[in-house]
Amino acid sequence: MVKNYFKLALRNLFKSRSTAFINIGGLTIGFLCALLIFTYIKKELSYDRFHSNIDHIYRVLTIDEALGVTSNLVGITLPALSETMKNELTTVENSVRISYNGRSLVEYNKVPLYTENMVYVEPSLFEIFDYELVAGHQPTALQAPNTTVLTETMAKKIFSKEDPIGKTIKIDNSTDLEVVGVMKDPSPFTSMEFDLLVSMVPTESDSNTINYLNSWSSISMVEYVSLSPSANIAEVKTKMEEIIRNNNVGDNFKVTLQPLSETHLSSSGILFDIFNANKGDINYLYTLAIVGLFVVLIAAFNFMNLSTARSANRAKEVGMRKVMGASKRQLALQFLSESVVICFFSLILSLVGLFVTSSFLDFGIDQNLFIYLIGDTTTVLWMIGSVLSLGVIAGLYPAFLLSGFSILKVLKGNFKTGTSGVWLRKVLVVVQFTASIAMIIGTITVYYQLDYLKSADKGFDDAQILSINLGDQSLRATGERFKNRLAQIPDIETMGLSGSMPGRQVGRTGMLPEGSDENDVWIVSTMGINHEYFDLMGMEMVAGRNYSKEIKSDSAAAIIMNEAAVKAIGWDDPIGKKISQGPNEKTVIGVVKNFHFANMRHQIEPIILPYQPTALSNGVLSLKIRQENLKNTLQKVEEIWAEVNPNYPFEYVFFNEEFGRQYENDENFASLIVSFTWLAIFIACLGLIGLSMFTAEQRIKEIGIRKVLGANIKTVVLLLSTEFTKPVLAACLIATPIAYYFLNEWLSGFAYHVDMPWIAFVLASLLAVIISQLTVSFHAIKAATSNPVHALRNE
Template sequence: MKKASNLDQPPTPPKWGDKLIEWFCDPHLQEEVIGDLHERFHLRTKNRGIDKAKNLYIREVISYIRLSTITQKAAGYSSPLFLHPDMIRNYLTIAYRNLIRNKGYSLINIGGFAVGMAVAMLIGLWVWDETSYNKYHRNYHRIAQVLQNQTFDGEVRTWWSQAMQLAPELRSNYGDNFTYVITASWTNDRLLSVGDKVLTKSGNFMEPQISHMLTLHMLEGTREGLKEPNSILLSESVAKAFFGDASPLGQLMKIDHRMDVKVTGVYEDLPANSDFANLGFIAPFDLLVRSDDLEQKVGWGNSWFQTLVQIADNADMDKVSAIIKNAKKKKVTAEEGARFKPELFLHPMSRWHLYSDFENGKNAGGRIEYVWLFGIVGMFVLLLACINFMNLSTARSEKRAKEVGIRKTIGSLRSQLISQFMSESLLVALVAFTLAVVLVWLLLPAFNEVADKKIAIAWTAPSFWMAGIGFTCFTGFLAGSYPALYLSAFNPVKVLKGTFQMGRLATLPRKVLVVVQFTVSVTLIVGTVVVYKQIEFAKNRPVGYSRDGVFSISIKTDEVRKNFTAFRNNLLQTGTIVAISQSESPVTNTWITNSGFVWKGKDPNMQDEVVTMGITHDFGKTISWKIREGRDFSTAFATDSSGFILNEAAVKYMGLQQPIGEVVKAFGREYTIIGVVNDMVMQSIYEPVRPTVFYIDSFNRVGFINVKIHPQVSPKEALEKSEATFKKHFPATPFEYKFADEDFAAKYQAEERIGKLAAVFATLAIFISCLGLFGLASFTAEQRTKEIGIRKVLGASVLNVWGLLSREFVLLVCIAFLTAAPIAYYFLSGWLQNYTYRISLSWWIFALSGAGALLVTLLTVSFQAIKAALANPVKSLRNE
């Protein structure tokens, strides 16, 4: 039996005609109308031919749609049809069908959108956390810290610490301008003990009004509890650590085994995004004064404490700052006032976190720079996702040209078409937003760990959802605006006649957007590499001493200071360590500066300031510092108690040609320089080493024990022996240590964290860009299927086809690189100027970044190019 061919089958009308009837006509009449149209189409095909039948079919479809529109208006629909609820539903149905019909492109669109939104959300949460620092406190806008500028040798330096006498002075002579003026110590670790239970907790000694200045939510007791001379307020977590669920009120405690206090209140833990987040307890400042006999030890020249103020309700921050400007200058001697020019000013709480850097007495920014940086990065990453949507939507515009033409022919206004395409964009944005929220929820723990944050999504806060919906609508509008305007502008006559051509310039906007995408991506790559190299450069900078195997023990009790010698001797006998010493500051930091030094040849008008560190013998041996001239401190020389060892920066600062043997007057006595050591990086790793003087401590100010582990002993064994020896001598004091490497790492921790975040965002930016590139490459390969088939029939190789499809994208990435390089160079050069010790912007950094972007582009495009090149040309040409 003869097999039927396609020619034996009756012709059928275009399926899109039936779809239009379903979309626009009354649902109750759709079946009857479609049947009638098909019957007439078949009759005309037999009598007039298929071409004439199709033309008449199109006209009748349009007539039915117009009639249906008029009928629905007559039925009482006063608004245009596209605004009717049924049509809105139809629009969404069409959008849904388009997404399902083009699953690959939908996945790229929604996936890229979701990732872009997730990045923007994470950055938004980070920025919100940074900008909301300290807003927990009700008096946020009226609280400030008193800072002071002093002039040293022509350079103005800003100090955060003040004399203990400043607060009483401000209360006495400037009291009308303030509600509260408070002296406070610095928040540090202290030993708290209840019976045999001893824990190290962070806290502060403050004057009683602090409980009114700060917003403390009291869970037990009252905020007036600090008025008792030997009282203590505990945070909720500290109270639970000691007393569990029992009430701590009235319980007796000890601070550092020497200050007896009674618990008079418990307050709720302060939030993580607060400068007082670690405030585990508050004790009266007067208790510290009495315990350490500070009234006899400190004066206006000892800037050891903080001064916090809350200005009066009717006062202006700037005006009050100007009023107190000379408050300290009036109290110091005329000579000191003339030499150092101390000037006070108020630094508002609203600027503590983001504007903490000062240069030459003026605020020079701070973390606000990172807030702006990541805010801009977030906007650009979101823009990349929007560009993907625009590119893929316009690239596939030929597929929807007939739809636009039919809609315009039946009377749709351009505004109606724009609404249709915008609704599709909003649907994509809504789905992407849902996925983005899930992504953020999954990634937030890891993000918090990298960013050192405790950010949480406020699921129950209406503001979060309002912001999310608003953000989604804005993103959907941004992404859909260009495709909507572009697609709605098609000429219906040319589209329906089949003469519509996209034109050579039609792809120009897509090319521009691809260039923008990769310009942003390459800039982020270069920035990430530069940040990484700068951190590595600073980390590997010669520090002038050895941190290997060195750990420190903080001295928190007097018994450790008094019995140090016995502990030292016993620990050395274990054979696990090679040296042990004490110092005022940690090995990797210095906290004390002094002035008033006098040496031979000093300019009488010079306002000197040098870093000073009291140490014990063997400090140099402990950290393996390098003696450049002279000798180290030694117990064999009794005169070393009045000896100085200077670093190279101090020798240069003093202008000493032959420093050994020179006499320097300081601390009311004479010291002889016995040695010079190489400069040691003990402050910022990004700044020059400051002039430093080391001397044998005779003021009993040492606060740290420094231990050097024997090179042939494992750290675990050394720590076990050290802890056992420590507990033997100081059973009531916890053995707590910190390795010097860990302390040193803290110096570049902030920059390293920023570098990691930048690397993550740069990677995601490249991923989003590649998603869009993958979609465009897929569309290009699909569009040129027949061309590729002809080329292969004529003998083109896979390599030829791959080059054909890849050439355009490679060119676009190269243009993006040439655009990104000068932009990155300009901004990164400015960023590096903030560091005295910095890398140079070498050409290879830009070349490596550009090569990386090019390689990723080739890998992305090659999949589709090779797939198209390997396709069977018979399949692509069989319909020709």
């Protein structure tokens, strides 16, 4: 019986080729979109899942509620906290502290190279997390001072084919480290990026490190704890608060826990999170999942629409089968089997499409997306189950509609039109275009917001600025000589020194403004600069003056702050006011216009910019270079670098490119949304093509009579087109409030965003109407221009 159903399904597919093409084509595209979205979501949800104990590992976060702070949640905490938690709380099984050092110079056999992500870490890292050593003794790795573990990639980069175990490398031209292990490269889907691990275990004489690890006076360490399965998280958080209060931590600091499973996707609002630089956004995944569901449903609705619309064409088949003894159940199963066959055939085609398109897509997966997806048995079973369910649901109404035809009506010829299910077809068209219009509105709004982020006044000019990191003290010691040599290059317009750059991490410091209560706790961001920095960045002074190298007291007794700091403090006239930092007091000499030194998702916070006139106190040298002779200028800069710093590779970054990378996730999200939106519209239009073709066929005699009675082509085309205009207009009305609600929620995630672009609603509605009319116009014009004799000759 099943074999017979399958044969009948295939026979009917070949019999109605145009309908089959539209159904299979639409479902194939819909499934392909869903597979791509599912693959992307699966990848994002897989972060850190290779750790077997992931459900019991938590990151320790700090909540900074001091005056002057608007972004309260930070990814670092008190150095002594996690170790104290392990010692005092029975539910804390283990802890690890990590200090991120980032880009560092590594030298072996006098050959220098850079490691991108060097970290100092306690040996308990290997007890909490599932990192595997392929060389070395894992139980004792990093337990001795001045030892290091390399990833396989870094080991090959430094030692080539040599055995690294027991070899000595030098970092930052200062410290010798013994290689005690080589670690298997971690999964790329990790919230912790590192390539070189250095033991944080101090020597007995290293009192500075010992005191630092026992410190309760700074917020500076990445920390994780492993809790017992029976741990009550709320109780642990309460105990954490008691611990920091007992150690005299300021009342403005609070602490909390974040599950490791949420670190990648739920950290967009966390600052000082550079160790987790490649973080995603759970809201984007929700949006993509909804889009994928919409696309598949639009394709499924096409199938339901065309099946019910063409019911009259199969009425006699149903009647004859009932006369021959077929039951309603058998007929329903036959039509359901056709639906399932179409769905599975579409799934196979979509998997082929996934295999082919994989090479053109960059999802950050180092294998073909098809192989990545079907390599998981659970995923394959879910895929089969979902497609089977969709086939049954999509075919359920058409199956019972077709199997329920009256034999007498059909065989007497009284069942002449496919009017059954007209109401459902109109509802489905409305739903299809509601989804499509909402997606168009969303796409336009996303691009408005991204364009705003790129073009909005950031408070500085980032064009043609080259940034060179002066990563260690050796480079900073030669920094002034290097800078003086660069001043001889005529195509370098301006140079400036700074402790960091906008878009990178800046520090925070305490202060007490004049006029504040002595018990107030003020913490503001801070970034050292020299007197040339504002000119380099094109920043505007709104009050007072810039620093001057001629005024010796500026470095010790003067300070410049931004407008946000002045506003937060509440000063009307800040020039001449004092701020205290411990025993030191500085006078405000200038106020710089607000500039975005963090991601534009965050509100501009107060920042002070202390004067650091030389390279010895700054980590970045930036150059403003003329565009006309860029290549030659870069070559000259590299030559001077090689002369001044022969032991260091020359590397640089263009500031505008670096600053723009913070919007990569938003841009990737926008690209995905645009692609799937157009595919959703295409699928909806495929359905309209089928329905308009069927409508023209069903009304061919009506059209013939109208033409005989004098109707012109324009009248006939309008008659057929109007049938589809009304549902599309209804979809516009429904989509508008839905899109407004969700987009308003999305925009609220940005501290700086565009107002809701109402032009997006108008454009989306016009686009939907135009596309729908263009889609149905072909068959409308064809029917309107046909010879009425062909339609009426059998009457």
